[in-house]
Amino acid sequence: MTTDAALALSELADDRTLLGRTSTAERVASVLRERIARGALRPGVRLSEERICGALGVSRNTLREAFRLLTHERLLVHRLNKGTFVRVLSAADIVDIYRTRRLIECAALRELGSPPYRVHEAEAAVSAGEKAAAEGRWRDCSTANIHFHQALAGLAGSARTDDLMRGVLAELRLAFHIMDDPRRFYEPYLTRNREIVRTLEAGDAPEAERLLGFYLEDSRRQLIEAYPEQPAE
Template structure:
């Protein structure tokens, strides 16, 4: 008779791995969010002792979380120096927007019949507008990221949500090296509102076109500003 494996008893030896992996994933999620929200800017070294103490986790767990985020291209490990938040190249920014256009436009195009659940999008737009009134352009950037997360969330796909969570966190790395966040983010407050209103009135195709143009313009603006900054030219 053919055997199918060692049986479930041997899995007991792996029980400890479950807790460690689960904790590492939760730590990675916390750090990913902090990176996306700008708490750890590009180029910053992540200090193991300080972060481990703050989160109450072991060094091994923290290193596993760092490994996960390195795989997601949010961190880089430099030999004998440590772990750093990644600084993107212009090619990275272009590829991020290519991915965003493919995914976000497909989500909007694939929506069923209206009405759509727009509370999350409304909240993100209103949050961005309030932050702009207060001159909080980092807050505007965060609200804009939330807007696109909510937009992708309309697909009701956990896999798509997970993909875009990493993509948008990586995008935020580029936002943080731009020296004029108002110029970068202000034009899209109105455009976010236009997309929501198109969806509210059931104009899915119009929303997709608005989104595609939005992403193309945002990519061109960010790439231009980013290229000037990283080559040392005046922005």
């Protein structure tokens, strides 16, 4: 296990309070999903049942059910006689994820009614990303970017869309680790995130959707060009 993976697992103890008094598999899955979305658990990392159970104070049965939920979401993969691992994506996965993102995010903007729009969450995510970039915290910048896109999908006002988008973005985070120069990848999108927010604040949802469409295509192409050839799990 890598040093980063060991640190990420040790930090799970901090999330124990999030489980409340009734520790369910769904809550455990939510904690692990968030860790993946934040980049703390990287693709290919083996997840230790003993360490996670100890950190979160849950039973093996509860943890294994959480693993099954996240495997169904394509975030984890179980390998016979080897254990459970954070999934490694293929280039085909990236293409499909971006297709799904366009269906969700662009549709959320397309279906907006009359302005003004509630963009405070998107604005907060953009500001957090700009602050992280200014301080050279590029992993935090990536997390802020994930929150920005979650906020865009959230404009649909649908709990089901929110849940779907959380899974899609957590899965996408698995692909971001291949970028050797995170600053070069994320920095241009900070400006584009800000532009989309300003366009929504001006009440021009169609233009915001147009900007987002080009944005997603550029991001998809950039990832695919950098992505190594490998089979899907």
